[in-house]
Amino acid sequence: MADAGFDGKEVWGVLGEAGVRPVIRLRGGGEAREEARVRAREGWDPEVYRFRGVVEGVFGGMKTRLGGGYLWERKPWTAMARALLELIAYGLRVLLSLLPPPPGYKAIY
The missing domain is CATH 1.10.287 (Helix Hairpins)
Structure with a gap:
């Protein structure tokens, strides 16, 4: 779980390689162009994120x-x-x- 400050290519790449399901708020109003960010937006769960x-x-x-x-x-x-x-x-x-x-x-x- 992380805030929008961790919404970067390097972080997404490391999490993808590790097989971790990220719960990261997307920067820029949730606009997603890259594949990892699109998957993150689809799997976004505000109920889980509130535990942050x-x-x-x-x-x-x-x-x-x-x-x-x-x-x-x-x-x-x-x-x-x-x-x-x-x-x-x-x-x-x-x-x-x-x-x-x-x-x-x-x-x-």
């Missing part, structure tokens, strides 16, 4: 609350490790916000 907002909300919350944002790691595996650790930290924060505070402590969330 859910994912963006989770990532936005992680960036805001955890001081995350951009991954400065140079190697993909270190970036993946950092993203995983941030996701775990975010999940723990949400879990702790759902639990009642211990006796004698005031909730800070």
